[in-house]
Amino acid sequence: GAGVxxxxxxxxxxxxxxxxxxxxxxxxxxxxxxxxxxxxxxxxFLIYFQGNSAPDKSGLPSDRFSAExxxxxxxTLTIQRTQQEDSAVYLCASSLGTGWxxxxxxxxxxxxxx
Amino acid sequence: xxxxxxxxxxxxxxxxxxxxxCNHSTISGNEYVYWYRQIHSxxxxxxxxxxxxxxxxxxxxxxxxxDRKSSTLILPHATLRDTAVYYCIVRGVKAAGNKLTxxxxxxxxxxx
Numbered sequence: 001g002a003g004v005x006x007x008x009x010x011x012x013x014x015x016x017x018x019x020x021x022x023x024x025x026x027x028x029x030x031x032x033x034x035x036x037x038x039x040x041x042x043x044x045f046l047i048y049f050q051g052n053s054a055p056d057k058s059g060l061p062s063d064r065f066s067a068e069x070x071x072x073x074x075x076t077l078t079i080q081r082t083q084q085e086d087s088a089v090y091l092c093a094s095s096l097g098t099g100w101x102x103x104x105x106x107x108x109x110x111x112x113x114x
Numbered sequence: 115x116x117x118x119x120x121x122x123x124x125x126x127x128x129x130x131x132x133x134x135x136c137n138h139s140t141i142s143g144n145e146y147v148y149w150y151r152q153i154h155s156x157x158x159x160x161x162x163x164x165x166x167x168x169x170x171x172x173x174x175x176x177x178x179x180x181d182r183k184s185s186t187l188i189l190p191h192a193t194l195r196d197t198a199v200y201y202c203i204v205r206g207v208k209a210a211g212n213k214l215t216x217x218x219x220x221x222x223x224x225x226x
Contacts, residue, residue, distance in 0.1 A: 004157075033213065043158070045213035059213065091157050093214075102148075103214060105157035 002026065004106035006092050012112045013082055021077045021109045025094030032075050033095075033103060034067055036088040043091070049075065082113045118202045123221040126196075132189040134220050136202030139183040145206045147178060149187045150216070151198040158201070158216070161187065192224045 005024045013019050025032050034046040045059035049069040060066070064082075069075040079086055089108040095101040119137040126132040138147065148163040162169055162176045164185075169176045175188040189196055199219040 035214070042216040042218075043214055045215075048213065093157075102160050102163065104160055108157045 004092055004094050004104055006090075006106040006109050008109060009107065010110045010112075012114065014114050015084060016081055018078065018080045019082055019111065021079075021090050021111070023075045023077070023092030023094075023106060025073065025075070025092070026104060027073075029094035029096055029104075030072065031095040031097060031101065031103075032069055033093040034075070034077050035091045035093065037091060037108070038088045044088075046077070046090075079111075082111075084113045087111055087113045118204055118217055120200070120202050120217065120220045122218060123223070125223050125225055126189075126192045128194060128224055128226050129191055132192040132196065132222060132224070134187040134189075134200050134202075134222065135184065136187070137184045138202070138204045141182050141204050142206070145204045147176065147182075147185050148203040148205055149174070149176065149200065150203065150214075151196075151200045152219075153195075153198040158214075159198075161200075192222075194224050194226065196222065197224045198222060 004026055007022045011019055030051045032049045035043045036046060037043055047060055047067045048056040064080045067075060067077045089110050091105055091108045093103040093105045095103045146163050146165050149161040150158045151161055152158045162171055162174050164176045164178055166178055166182055178185045199221050201216045201219040
């Protein structure tokens with residue numbers, strides 16, 4: 001079946017501009033995660049959605065970052081007033097439920113801030 | 115979640131089995147061992163997970179020692195497409211923040 005999809009696959013933007021990244025999770029998965037990965041680095045957790053519960057935003061690095069999940073499915077990660085240090089691959093993952101359920105990742109969006 | 119230790123890199127001949135070790139000596143009773151891999155420029159890919167019994171699926175086998183302090187991921191017939199960084203992760207049922215944390219992983223290079 002269809003996996004997690006993300007768009008765009010690549011995004012180049014100028015410093016100070018806003019960007020929106022989209023994630024379509026696997027159908028039926030109630031949990032959705034956003035991570036980012038800088039070149040050669042591990043995963044950095046950003047935010048976690050589970051059903052109708054309030055999201056866990058503990059990983060968002062600043063108030064320039066926000067995310068929403070509409071209708072319990074598609075999610076959008078928004079970065080306002082982008083900075084060069086925001087350049088990274090932004091990964092979305094979804095899982096069937098909570099806790100230790102296996103997370104399945106999308107291909108990521110490579111963001112480059114000039 | 116318990117910490118894991120993996121060798122930084124290993125080479126494997128195409129067609130041969132690749133055995134990837136992982137130490138997790140501080141694992142607790144309700145923590146699972148997960149393996150993911152990340153092929154260059156792609157998102158992490160789930161491989162397999164287990165609690166205490168050995169597990170096998172279409173991608174790999176997972177052998178967990180009786181004391182659960184270490185495990186081995188086995189790729190039975192490595193192909194060039196298996197070249198990737200392999201991450202061993204230990205996670206509890208209620209993992210802190212539900213987030214995944216990858217360590218350094220093992221960079222596996224499959225050679226013709």
